[in-house]
Amino acid sequence: MTANLSETLTLLLIEDDDGDAFLVEELLKEAVAPPRIFRARSLSEARRKLTPEIQCVLVDLSLPDASRLEALEEVIALAPYTAVLVLTGLRDVHVGVTAVQAGAQDYLVKGDVEARLLARSIRYAMERKRADVAQLKLVQAELTAKENARLESALLPDPLLRTQEIEHVTRYLPGSGGTLAGDFFDTVQTPDGSVHLVIGDVCGHGPDEAALGVALRIAWRTLVLAGQTGDTLLRTLDALLRAERQAPEIFTTLCTATISPDLRHATMRVVGHPPPVLVRGGTVEVVDGTPSGPPLGIFPDAAWSVIDVPLGDDWSMMLYTDGLIEAAVHEPGRLLGVDGLVELVRAHGVIDLDGLIRHVGTLSDDLAVVMLRRRRM
Structure with a gap:
């Protein structure tokens, strides 16, 4: 038979x-x-x-x-x-x-x-x-999705803002592989009225990098609420990164900004990170003097210069991770880049995060963006 x-x-x-x-x-x-x-x-x-x-x-x-x-x-x-x-x-x-x-x-x-x-x-x-x-595989995918959701929640928290004079908008998109990376951001207003902002990117992809991003974000918020800012804060984050990372080649880029209580001036430190984009009085530009110094986790004796940024009464500020400027646009192989990002903002006339994201194509990396705009009261 x-x-x-x-x-x-x-x-x-x-x-x-x-x-x-x-x-x-x-x-x-x-x-x-x-x-x-x-x-x-x-x-x-x-x-x-x-x-x-x-x-x-x-x-x-x-x-x-x-x-x-x-x-x-x-x-x-x-x-x-x-x-x-x-x-x-x-x-x-x-x-x-x-x-x-x-x-x-x-x-x-x-x-x-x-x-x-x-x-x-x-x-x-x-x-x-x-x-x-x-x-x-289905069970593993469900577990990964749940873990990613928990990590995303910790990476992308609600801002601690009391003032109504600032509009605060964020966006986060995973890369094309769907794997969570170490992009993180946070915004905190301290009792003196200053608004503190951070956006960072742990190199690499996966749960280890995402967990490290969570640790750095929580440490940043804790230090800011404790009154620690500037180089002291960055050196503490650098020490934490070195203690928690899985391999010595892991580094982190970030950008910090502190906006004065009157919301007319900012000090920034751009730590090996893409430069912020500003719209001041209708003029679109990147922050001059960037970067302030190297990423965290590379040089044990690194120092970071302070960038003074006059803001005035009418301004918008956008901080982002490199997933935005490394996104493909138009034909394959062409990346947006910083110049392309500035041109897009100029074309829109304002920082429109959804419009920017619609313009870019395939993401090779996670994309995180934070936009602050002073409201006219």
């Missing part, structure tokens, strides 16, 4: 008994498309032959160098995405149940196997494995 294997598969048969191996090979020859069969007579031999091209493993539970479920457990560990079918001469249903509980997709007793049953069992085992892997 013809077995129901309609495409050529590649199988690994782990069986030390030549007679049993011959029987399995003969039964599978009756398939519509007989599979390619590699054979291993021991677990140690199977380790060498268990390559990525193997689509299903048929494993005996009695091998010379493995007992009972030992062989099954190692095969599953070596090939976690490959279907495994247990073949044994043990007429014990408990062994079969235990094998399935240990991760096998099916269980067959050698003496009860015929061609159609064997072919069908292999096909079903592969389909079950595909379903198991798809379910695992």
Whole structure:
């Protein structure tokens, strides 16, 4: 009777008994498309032959160098995405149940196997494995999404602003890979009326970088609320970065701004970060004198110069991470850049974050933007 294997598969048969191996090979020859069969007579031999091209493993539970479920457990560990079918001469249903509980997709007793049953069992085992892997990936994706949501909430907090004279707008978009990176920002108004702002970018992508961004943002807010600003704040963040980072090459760029209580003047430190964009009295420009110094985490004795920025009565300020200026625009390979960003703002006449984001194309990196605008009261 013809077995129901309609495409050529590649199988690994782990069986030390030549007679049993011959029987399995003969039964599978009756398939519509007989599979390619590699054979291993021991677990140690199977380790060498268990390559990525193997689509299903048929494993005996009695091998010379493995007992009972030992062989099954190692095969599953070596090939976690490959279907495994247990073949044994043990007429014990408990062994079969235990094998399935240990991760096998099916269980067959050698003496009860015929061609159609064997072919069908292999096909079903592969389909079950595909379903198991798809379910695992779905669960992992859901867990990643939940973790990203928690990290995003910590990276992108609500501002602590009391004044009604400042409009505060933020945007955050993940890069094309959907992986959360270490972009972060925060805004805090201290009791004297000063408004403090930070935006930063931990190099790299992934949960470690995102968690480091969370730590730096919370540390920044804590230091500002404690009255620490300027170089003292930056050196403390630098020490924290060095203590918490996973590798010595991890660095962080950031930009800090402190707006005076009368909202007419700002002091900035641009720490290896893209320059802020200002609109003052209808004129669009980038902040002069940038950068103030190198990123955090590179030079232990770094210093950062202060940039004084007169604001006046009518102004808007935009701080952003490099995901914005490194976004592709128009034709592939052309990036927005700082000059392109300034031209876009000029074309709009105001800093319109949604308009800017609609203009850019594929994001290669996370994009974070903070805009402050003085309201005319």
